[in-house]
Amino acid sequence: MGTVTPTSPRLRELASEAEREAEQLDTEMREIEILLKQTASEIEKLQQRQTDAATRLRQVEANIEAYSRSDIKNAYAGTLDAQMRIFMMRSQLEQLQSKQRTLQRYRVQLDKLSLLASEASESVSTPSVTTVANADVSSDHQGIVHIIEAQEAERQRLSRQMHDGPAQSLTNLILQAEIVERMFDADPARARAELGNLKNSANTTFQRIRDFIFDLRPMMLDDLGLLPTLKRYVQTFESKTHLPIPMTTQGERALSPYLEMTIFRAIQELLNNAARHAHASRVQVNLDLQNDPIVVAVEDDGSGFDVATVLAAARQRGSSGLANLEKRITMLGGKIQFQSSTGRGTRVRVEIPAM
Numbered sequence: 001m002g003t004v005t006p007t008s009p010r011l012r013e014l015a016s017e018a019e020r021e022a023e024q025l026d027t028e029m030r031e032i033e034i035l036l037k038q039t040a041s042e043i044e045k046l047q048q049r050q051t052d053a054a055t056r057l058r059q060v061e062a063n064i065e066a067y068s069r070s071d072i073k074n075a076y077a078g079t080l081d082a083q084m085r086i087f088m089m090r091s092q093l094e095q096l097q098s099k100q101r102t103l104q105r106y107r108v109q110l111d112k113l114s115l116l117a118s119e120a121s122e123s124v125s126t127p128s129v130t131t132v133a134n135a136d137v138s139s140d141h142q143g144i145v146h147i148i149e150a151q152e153a154e155r156q157r158l159s160r161q162m163h164d165g166p167a168q169s170l171t172n173l174i175l176q177a178e179i180v181e182r183m184f185d186a187d188p189a190r191a192r193a194e195l196g197n198l199k200n201s202a203n204t205t206f207q208r209i210r211d212f213i214f215d216l217r218p219m220m221l222d223d224l225g226l227l228p229t230l231k232r233y234v235q236t237f238e239s240k241t242h243l244p245i246p247m248t249t250q251g252e253r254a255l256s257p258y259l260e261m262t263i264f265r266a267i268q269e270l271l272n273n274a275a276r277h278a279h280a281s282r283v284q285v286n287l288d289l290q291n292d293p294i295v296v297a298v299e300d301d302g303s304g305f306d307v308a309t310v311l312a313a314a315r316q317r318g319s320s321g322l323a324n325l326e327k328r329i330t331m332l333g334g335k336i337q338f339q340s341s342t343g344r345g346t347r348v349r350v351e352i353p354a355m
Contacts, residue, residue: 018111025107032100039093046089050082064192069184076195080177080202087209105258173198173205226260227252230267234285241275245283251290259352262328263287263296266336266350269321270298278302278346292354293334299347304340311338 053075060067060075067075176198183191221229227249234245255263267285274280280302288295314322329336334352 022107022111025103029100029103029107032096032103036093036096036100039089039096043086043089043093046082046086050079050086053078053082069188069191072192072195073181073184076199077177080173083202083206087206173202176201221257221260221264226255226263230264230287233264233268234271237271237275243275243280243283245271245285247285247287249286250288253289253354255289255294255354259294259332259354262332262352263294263350266296266325266329267298269325270348272321274298274300274302274346278304280345293351294354296350296352297347299345301345304342304344304346306342307338307340 057075057079060072064072176194180191180194180198183194230247234247237243238245267287271283271285274283278300280300283298283300286295286297286299288297311322311326315326317323326336329350329352332352334350336351337349338346339348340346
């Protein structure tokens with residue numbers, strides 16, 4: 001007969017903890033589902049309000065001399081307010097959807113962990129089999145830890161981007177609006193001119209916010225799929241950086257959403273590195289979807305770097321884009337390889353299992 005492992009009490013405790021955590025997750029996911037429905041309904045109302053405000057503003061601009069200063073202020077304020085409110089609600093919707101997907105993945109991991117812990121604690125097996133079971137539980141637990149760490153690192157990065165980008169731009173818009181408001185009584189003509197500047201600033205900020213949302217979660221990925229989203233992103237990146245980025249693709253296939261997002265994030269991160277740090281004059285992107293594993297290759301003619309030194313520093317910081325990318329690909333059973341040296345450009349090859 002086999003022997004019961006001495007770690008059985010701890011495994012039963014681990015299974016109970018996983019079950020309690022799963023119950024809490026179920027409650028939170030039900031709450032998120034309610035919030036998603038409420039937010040979607042509110043966005044529909046705000047879209048109609050934005051349409052009405054834009055119509056009103058066009059009427060005022062078409063015959064601005066016929067309206068009072070108060071009417072003009074209200075028209076611009078109404079349009080700006082509608083734009084900001086709908087942006088905030090869409091941002092909230094994106095965050096809720098992202099959190100829902102994360103919790104669903106975490107829930108699956110908990111079920112698997114709970115099952116493995118229960119089976120390992122209740123079964124009678126040889127020490128060698130017990131060792132394998134414990135190793136599986138430990139491996140799953142470590143996988144959950146990596147997921148949580150990657151999520152927190154991503155939240156930190158997004159928080160910094162939000163503070164330095166959209167949040168700062170919106171603060172400047174508010175200050176401009178207050179200045180224009182004070183001008184109306186003292187110098188109406190100058191106030192009208194400043195209103196035009198304010199409108200241009202608002203449009204610029206709105207475009208930056210749209211870019212930020214696309215970087216946060218490209219909705220095209222859900223609607224049109226990986227290849228159209230990548231093509232649009234590369235074209236936009238070329239126009240912003242003036243960096244030629246020819247892209248070739250082999251094959252076309254339906255992929256799981258998490259694989260599409262991982263491939264998109266990999267190319268996004270590698271292009272950003274090439275533009276910001278490598279000072280490249282050209283970047284080549286190759287994507288092979290027809291085989292297993294899926295292969296992404298990004299090669300630039302930039303300044304290059306010492307692979308061992310840079311990767312060691314990235315792993316030590318933990319919050320860098322390269323470190324997060326490496327963790328994500330490794331958790332999916334894939335691998336990432338860097339070929340580079342100072343002054344000789346960089347080639348990065350990513351392999352991800354298709355299933």
